[in-house]
Amino acid sequence: MKKYICPICGYVYDEEKEGVKFEDLPNDWKCPLCGAPKSLFKAEAVEVIIEEDEEELREMNYGEVSALCSSLASSCEKQYLEEEAKLFKKLADYYNSKSKLKGNFEDLINKINKDLDLNYKKAREIATEKKDRGALRVITWGEKVTMILKSLINEDIPTDKKIYVCEVCGFVYIGDEKPDICPVCKVPNFKLVEVVR
Amino acid sequence: MSELRAVRNLRICSKDCLCLFVCPTGAADTETGQIDFEKCIGCGACSKACPSGAISMVPYKYPKQQEKDNEVTERLKKIISSKVEQEQIAKYIYENGADKEKLLAKIIMKSNRLIAEDLYREAGYMLPQSNNTKKFLEDLLEKDKTNKEDIEKLLKLLDFN
Numbered sequence: 001m002k003k004y005i006c007p008i009c010g011y012v013y014d015e016e017k018e019g020v021k022f023e024d025l026p027n028d029w030k031c032p033l034c035g036a037p038k039s040l041f042k043a044e045a046v047e048v049i050i051e052e053d054e055e056e057l058r059e060m061n062y063g064e065v066s067a068l069c070s071s072l073a074s075s076c077e078k079q080y081l082e083e084e085a086k087l088f089k090k091l092a093d094y095y096n097s098k099s100k101l102k103g104n105f106e107d108l109i110n111k112i113n114k115d116l117d118l119n120y121k122k123a124r125e126i127a128t129e130k131k132d133r134g135a136l137r138v139i140t141w142g143e144k145v146t147m148i149l150k151s152l153i154n155e156d157i158p159t160d161k162k163i164y165v166c167e168v169c170g171f172v173y174i175g176d177e178k179p180d181i182c183p184v185c186k187v188p189n190f191k192l193v194e195v196v197r
Numbered sequence: 198m199s200e201l202r203a204v205r206n207l208r209i210c211s212k213d214c215l216c217l218f219v220c221p222t223g224a225a226d227t228e229t230g231q232i233d234f235e236k237c238i239g240c241g242a243c244s245k246a247c248p249s250g251a252i253s254m255v256p257y258k259y260p261k262q263q264e265k266d267n268e269v270t271e272r273l274k275k276i277i278s279s280k281v282e283q284e285q286i287a288k289y290i291y292e293n294g295a296d297k298e299k300l301l302a303k304i305i306m307k308s309n310r311l312i313a314e315d316l317y318r319e320a321g322y323m324l325p326q327s328n329n330t331k332k333f334l335e336d337l338l339e340k341d342k343t344n345k346e347d348i349e350k351l352l353k354l355l356d357f358n
Contacts, residue, residue: 063281064313068333071314072325079255080204080231084325084354087347091337094344096288103286105298108305111283119279123272130266135273138319142276142312149305163304170311172304190208195307197300 004041008144008171009034009183013041034183035175037151066095105153112150116143141169144184148172164192199239201254203232209251216243216252225252261358262327265320273320277313284309324358331357 001016011033015021022041029038060068073088120143127135148171157163157174164173169185171192178192205216207230216225224236225243232243232252244252284306291302321329331352338348 061278061281063285064277065337067277067281067284067310067313068317068322070310071317071322072330074314075318075323076325079259079325080234081325081354084351087351087354088325090347091344099285099288101282101285102289103282104290105301107286108283111279111286115276115279119272119276123269123276126266126268126272130269132266132269132319134319135265135269138273138315139276142280142316145308145312149308152301152304157301163300165304165307165311167311169315170308172308195300195304 002043004043006031006034006036007040007042007147008036034179035173036148036183037155039154040147040151062095062099063101066092066099069095109150109153112146112153115146116150120146141171141184145170145172163195163197165195167191167193199237200258201239201241201256202234202237203239203241203243203252204255205230205232206251206253207231209249211249211251213248215246215248219243219246258356259324259326259358262321262324262329270320273316277316277320280309280313280316284313326355326358328357330355 001014002022003015004013004022005011006013009031011031013022022038022043025038027038030036031041069088069092073085073092076082076085076088120139124136124139124143127139152172152174161174161176162178164178165171166173166182166185166187168187168191169182171182171184173179173183173192178189180189181187182189182192203216203224205225210230219242220226221240221242222236222238224233224238227233239254241254244254287302287306287309291299291306294302321327322333324330334348334352338345338352341348
């Protein structure tokens with residue numbers, strides 16, 4: 001008898017208590033707390049070691065400039081600096097429109113796998129070593145949301161359900177009613193905003 | 198000038214209006230619902246009187262950005278690059294893909310942007326008033342003539358520390 005843990009919200013599926021083996025659950029079974037798909041549950045962490053390719057330091061590209069500007073825009077908003085927020089937002093939109101990158105869902109899956117198998121792992125190692133709790137926070141949230149995105153690419157989004165994105169951490173929830181709090185970053189659910197089809 | 202100013206969280210404000218009774222300058226009473234920052238003298242009376250805890254006192258001057266270890270920020274920037282690429286690929290699919298792919302692409306685009314924004318906060322760009330932000334804007338100004346005016350305005354408006 002094993003226990004399976006939801007990597008998103010920490011829910012534990014205990015085979016002994018449930019009386020049903022995890023592998024015998026239907027494939028569309030979802031985490032009863034946060035809706036994460038069965039495929040994300042893990043019995044135990046499996047270590048994968050991947051060699052990373054060396055990248056040289058380079059300047060920020062258009063997409064990165066855009067993301068930094070929109071990040072700063074939201075920080076200005078939080079400080080009630082309206083004019084500054086507007087200017088950063090304008091820069092973010094400008095650079096976003098200049099960024100041209102092509103690709104398909106397969107490319108996305110490859111990048112997601114590299115993030116999960118390598119980028120997040122390495123970052124976690126260093127952040128742990130340097131005792132940077134802030135970095136650990138963003139790594140933990142981002143890794144969970146990345147797992148959810150991976151699972152979305154692998155399955156069809158049901159047409160009769162609503163879709164919500166957490167405006168704080170990017171978590172995606174698919175269901176009828178949103179949870180009380182975001183299962184990843186724990187913000188109250190008014191920050192989970194519906195994505196209109 | 199006062200070091201603090203009162204701001205109202207409109208999501209929490211229950212319109213009990215005790216702030217209006219205690220504000221010595223009338224700054225709390227406006228048509229937009231937000232405090233009039235020009236009139237606010239930062240005394241904090243409204244914040245203490247508010248029964249909903251909807252008014253907080255925020256500083257004009259922010260402390261220096263906390264030092265970040267270079268190795269940590271480099272690691273975070275690697276993830277940022279990847280997330281931004283994913284966002285941009287999703288944007289391409291959203292704009293050029295089949296109708297049935299658009300919804301998924303839109304979600305991936307939005308989510309990755311939020312992840313990247315959050316990562317930047319921990320990679321040394323938490324504070325708009327930080328030296329890192331200043332340096333970023335100055336570098337951008339050198340290369341970007343189209344948005345020269347806006348970048349210069351930001352450099353002037355932000356109270357860098």
